[in-house]
Amino acid sequence: MVERRRYWRAFAYQALAIAAIVAALAYLAHNTAQNLQSRGIPSGFDFLLQAAGFDIGDSLVSFSAGEPYWQALLAGLANTLRVAGPAIVLTTLLGTALGLGRLSSNALLAGLCGAYVEVFRNIPLLLQLLAWYFVLTDLLPPFDEAWRLGGAATLSKSGLSLFGASLTPEFLAVLFGLVCYSAAYMAEIVRAGFGAVPRSQTEAAAALGMAGRDIQLQVVLPQALRLIMPAAANQFLSLTKNSSLAIAVGYPDLVSVANTALNQTGRALECVSLIMGVYLALSLATAIAMRVIERRLAWP
Amino acid sequence: MDLRFCLLPALLALLLSPPAEAGKTLDAVKARKELFCGVSTGLAGFSASDSRGNWQGLDVDICKAIAAAVVGDPSRVRWTPVNAQQRFASLQSGEIDLLSRNTTWTLTRDASLGLHFTGVVFYDGQGFMVAKKSKITAARQLANAEVCVQSGTTTEKNLSDYSRAQNLKLKPVVFESFEASLKAFFSGRCRAYTTDATSLATILQREVKNPGDYAILPELISKEPLGPVVRRGDDEWFAIVKWVVNALIEAEELGITQANVDAQKASGDPAVLRLLGVAEDLGKSLQLDRDWAYRAIKAVGNYGEIYERNLGSASPVKLARGANRLWSKGGLIYAPPLR
Numbered sequence: 001m002v003e004r005r006r007y008w009r010a011f012a013y014q015a016l017a018i019a020a021i022v023a024a025l026a027y028l029a030h031n032t033a034q035n036l037q038s039r040g041i042p043s044g045f046d047f048l049l050q051a052a053g054f055d056i057g058d059s060l061v062s063f064s065a066g067e068p069y070w071q072a073l074l075a076g077l078a079n080t081l082r083v084a085g086p087a088i089v090l091t092t093l094l095g096t097a098l099g100l101g102r103l104s105s106n107a108l109l110a111g112l113c114g115a116y117v118e119v120f121r122n123i124p125l126l127l128q129l130l131a132w133y134f135v136l137t138d139l140l141p142p143f144d145e146a147w148r149l150g151g152a153a154t155l156s157k158s159g160l161s162l163f164g165a166s167l168t169p170e171f172l173a174v175l176f177g178l179v180c181y182s183a184a185y186m187a188e189i190v191r192a193g194f195g196a197v198p199r200s201q202t203e204a205a206a207a208l209g210m211a212g213r214d215i216q217l218q219v220v221l222p223q224a225l226r227l228i229m230p231a232a233a234n235q236f237l238s239l240t241k242n243s244s245l246a247i248a249v250g251y252p253d254l255v256s257v258a259n260t261a262l263n264q265t266g267r268a269l270e271c272v273s274l275i276m277g278v279y280l281a282l283s284l285a286t287a288i289a290m291r292v293i294e295r296r297l298a299w300p
Numbered sequence: 301m302d303l304r305f306c307l308l309p310a311l312l313a314l315l316l317s318p319p320a321e322a323g324k325t326l327d328a329v330k331a332r333k334e335l336f337c338g339v340s341t342g343l344a345g346f347s348a349s350d351s352r353g354n355w356q357g358l359d360v361d362i363c364k365a366i367a368a369a370v371v372g373d374p375s376r377v378r379w380t381p382v383n384a385q386q387r388f389a390s391l392q393s394g395e396i397d398l399l400s401r402n403t404t405w406t407l408t409r410d411a412s413l414g415l416h417f418t419g420v421v422f423y424d425g426q427g428f429m430v431a432k433k434s435k436i437t438a439a440r441q442l443a444n445a446e447v448c449v450q451s452g453t454t455t456e457k458n459l460s461d462y463s464r465a466q467n468l469k470l471k472p473v474v475f476e477s478f479e480a481s482l483k484a485f486f487s488g489r490c491r492a493y494t495t496d497a498t499s500l501a502t503i504l505q506r507e508v509k510n511p512g513d514y515a516i517l518p519e520l521i522s523k524e525p526l527g528p529v530v531r532r533g534d535d536e537w538f539a540i541v542k543w544v545v546n547a548l549i550e551a552e553e554l555g556i557t558q559a560n561v562d563a564q565k566a567s568g569d570p571a572v573l574r575l576l577g578v579a580e581d582l583g584k585s586l587q588l589d590r591d592w593a594y595r596a597i598k599a600v601g602n603y604g605e606i607y608e609r610n611l612g613s614a615s616p617v618k619l620a621r622g623a624n625r626l627w628s629k630g631g632l633i634y635a636p637p638l639r
Contacts, residue, residue, distance in 0.1 A: 036414075041413060247474070249475070
């Protein structure tokens with residue numbers, strides 16, 4: 001009887017809380033709509049179908065000024081994914097190498113990896129992006145005097161050109177900046193994951209007569225991976241969100257394109273909510289993918 | 301600056317503030333005895349704060365003139381620096397009474413943002429800057445070139461329009477901050493830099509060690525009439541901003557200056573006496589005091605003086621008046637009659 005009453009009381013409180021939140025949101029939405037209307041500011045997402053009228057210098061999907069805003073935003077999103085995807089892969093590789101390096105019994109290697117982590121995670125990402133960008137554009141030669149790297153690749157202020165495909169210095173700066181910064185965190189996650197596997201596991205495996213390599217690969221690694229995954233998922237999420245700093249170095253990511261759209265249409269609320277919605281969707285998708293992987297790794 | 305942080309206050313104000321009413325701005329300004337004025341975050345000649353935090357520039361003087369006309373004191377202005385993305389939202393939300401920030405008057409902005417441009421205080425046009433060693437002397441030689449540009453302005457769209465019209469296939473490299481866009485150009489990342497021609501001249505004067513290495517191309521690819529902006533639906537306030545600017549132009553036509561405005565009260569010219577409130581009370585129909593125009597001129601001088609002090613030969617920018625001369629001297633600056 002007491003249990004039942006407690007259940008209903010908890011239910012009532014939760015219902016009240018939800019009702020309060022919904023009422024507050026409804027008030028905000030209503031007030032905003034009224035304010036916009038009384039000030040004669042048109043609102044809504046109809047502008048997405050109008051011609052954008054601006055070009056995107058570096059775009060994965062082809063886009064030209066005559067196409068509508070939604071395609072411009074899509075091109076921006078494609079650019080965000082184009083830099084975040086490879087950055088996640090490279091961060092994982094570099095971060096794992098650094099993390100294992102810090103665990104190494106070689107003092108020099110461990111020290112160097114430790115120094116890397118301290119330097120790169122303590123400098124704000126925005127500064128790192130700008131530094132990479134200005135190093136690239138200052139040091140590289142002009143387009144006419146591009147460095148030839150073998151037959152198929154050239155490197156100049158206009159970027160890296162490889163078998164006809166070209167990567168701009170803006171893309172490279174964002175990629176390097178994100179990878180170097182996130183890898184420092186990733187290294188700590190990997191180190192913590194391996195460090196958290198009890199020493200007795202290694203000893204027990206050794207007592208069973210397993211070889212050193214097998215102990216690491218078959219006993220320690222599977223357990224460490226389970227500890228690493230949730231923290232790594234967090235890191236991938238923040239890497240994707242951090243890519244929104246790309247506009248600082250002129251890379252046309254989603255935020256950069258939405259920024260231009262906002263300024264030309266004046267639809268500030270709409271553009272900002274679009275940006276927030278897209279990043280929320282990206283984050284949820286990453287989180288779901290990581291949950292699936294975590295389930296796979298879980299012990300039955 | 302990060303877009304999300306600077307836009308948030310303006311958007312919150314839009315979310316929470318009560319609906320606006322007509323005629324409210326003048327009452328609010330008079331009641332608080334202070335004008336809330338939105339200016340740029342720093343553009344020499346238009347609005348920039350000096351080392352002691354004093355705001356200076358053509359756009360700044362417009363705000364001071366209006367503060368002088370409405371509340372009687374040009375120093376009663378609260379300056380709000382707004383970036384290109386923030387500016388309209390902060391005016392819409394009521395955070396500022398007036399946006400005086402090198403803003404281009406276009407149909408879309410005038411008709412669809414809940415705002416009104418009150419007139420033109422400066423005629424500009426968009427141009428290109430290139431390094432002289434690139435041997436480019438005309439814009440049509442820029443085919444396939446990368447062009448560095450700052451985001452959040454009409455500049456990007458003008459660039460695309462020009463590129464399409466001339467079939468040049470220009471590639472914009474868009475930066476959020478003015479400084480980063482300039483740094484990228486001067487490090488050689490882009491073959492050209494584009495913004496309003498006046499800003500290009502200012503950049504060469506102030507940001508470059510060896511201005512002789514760079515050239516501004518002769519083509520202007522757009523019209524950029526810059527002017528003050530107010531909220532829609534407040535006709536009284538709209539009229540005040542419009543006519544204070546007209547009074548400053550009229551003062552130049554009539555030869556009334558900051559120095560001689562007191563002596564001019566004894567002038568024999570009926571137009572001078574009318575403007576200064578000696579013979580007639582023009583202020584009444586604007587709901588202002590009789591000496592509104594006198595106070596504005598006394599505070600900042602006439603339009604020509606404002607120009608010379610901030611952009612002309614008396615300033616570091618040293619920009620010829622060009623299209624911004626009076627209509628009677630071959631320019632475009634013209635005020636309807638104040639009577």
